[in-house]
Amino acid sequence: MCNCMLRLNISVIIPTYQHADTIERCLRSVLSQSLQPKEIIIVDDGSTDETEKILTSFVRTTPTLSVFRQANHGSNSARNKGFEHSSGSRVIFLDADAVMRPDMLEKLSKAIDEHPRAGFAYSAFRFGWKRFRSFPFDVGRLRRMNYIHTSALIRREAFPGFDESVKRFQDWDLWLSMLERGYEGAFVSDELFRVVQVRGRRGISSWRPSVFYQLPWFGKKPESIRAYEAAREIILKKHELWM
Template sequence: MISIIIPVYNQAKSLDRCLRSIKNQKYDNYEIIVVNDGSTDNFYEIIEKHKSIFTYKLEYISQDNAGPQAARNAGAKRARGEFIIFCDADVELYPEMLKIMKGALRHHPEAGFVYSSFRWRGKKFRSYPYSEERLKQMPYINTTSLMWRDFFPGFDEKIKKFQDWDLWLTMMEGGHKGFWIDVELYKIHAGSTMSSWLPKVAYKILPFWPSVKRYNSAQKVIKEKHHLQ
C-alpha cells in the first residue's frame, strides 16, 4: 500500500483539486493522510466532501501551525503503507502516476526512492538521472517522490529551505539511492511555494537581489550540515 501524505495550510481550494486527482488514479491501493497545519480557511468543508468519496481511504490530522516539515513528519508517523509519498496540496497527480512510480520502485531494488519529471508554471522540469555527485552540488529532486517507508529518515524540522535537498542527501548518506523516471507524472500549480527553483539569469545579472541572497544563505546551511564545503 502507498501512504499519500498531504500537508495543508490554508489551501482548501488546492486540496480539493489534489484529492480529485488522487481519486482518478489507476492504482487504488493507497491511503491518504491529510495534515492540517493550523488552517483557518474552509479546510473541514473540503475534507467532509471527500470523506464521503474516499470512505476509509482518507483520514486527517489537525495540529497547531508548525510548518510543512513538522506536518509531513506527523503524517509519516501515521502511515501504514509499505511506501510513502509526500504530495503538497498544490500538486495535481496525473492518472498513471502512482502505478508507474510503484512499478519502477519494485523493478529497481537498488533504489530507495523514485522521482519523475513534472510541470510547473507551464514548463516541464525533466530533472536528471540520479547522481550522488550532482546531488551534492544542487537540489534537483522534488519532494513528490515515492520511497520505501522503512528508509524515510524524517524531515529535519530546523531546516526552513531546501527541505527536499536535505532529505535526499540524508537518504544518500544512509545508502539509499534514487531512480529517475523520465516521464512527466504530475503538475505543480502556479502560486506554489516551491522554493528550489530560481532563474539562473538572476545569479548572473542581479546577485544582490534579496531573494538570491536568501537562496544562497539557505544553500550554505545545507552544505554545512552535510559537509559539502
C-alpha cells in the first residue's frame, strides 16, 4: 500500500494511443507507488478506442491526474506536450503499456540523488516475460547502441525535449543529446517495470533494444529491419557517430 502522505517532486507523463487494453493497469501501478508522484499527466494522442472513457473514470477519483487530448501527432509530440504541462523537478515518460513495480519511483529517485552528474536514472525491465537487464552506464556502449528504455527518471533541467522529426529510436536520440550536454546516466539493476505485450500491437511502446536489429538476417530482410537501418543512419549522422 502506498504512503500517500509522502510525495516526490516528480511528474509522471504517459503518452497514449489506442491503449484501452493496458492504460488501466499502467495507471494503477503509478497509483500504487511506495512514494507517490506530485502529478500524473496523460496525453491522449488521438485515440478512438475506449481510452477516453477509462481515463474519465480515473479523473473523477484522482486529484493528481490531468488528461490532455490532441490529434494524432505521434509519441514525441505527446511527450513534449506532457512536459509543457508538467511542473515536477524530475519527470518520467512512462509508456501506456508499462506496469511499474511499487518501488520504481523511489529507487530511481534515490539513484539520481546518489549520482550528482546523472541527468537520468534507468533500470532493467521485462518485455513480456523476457528480461532485459540493460547495462551499467557506459558512454562508449551508448554511442554504439541503445540499451536504455524511454521510461527513465530525468532531471527537469537536463531534458532537451524530444526531437519530433525523429520517428524511430527517439529514446536513443534523447540519451545521446543529453550525453552531449555533459550528463551521465545512473543504473539500477533491479527490474523496476515490465512492458505488457498485446498481440498485434504496434503502438507507442513497440520498443526493441537496438541490438535486436543488429542480428544477422539471411535472405530478404524484414521491413522493420530495413526501416531500422535507415533510422540508425539518421541518428549516427545527427550525432556525428561515424562507425
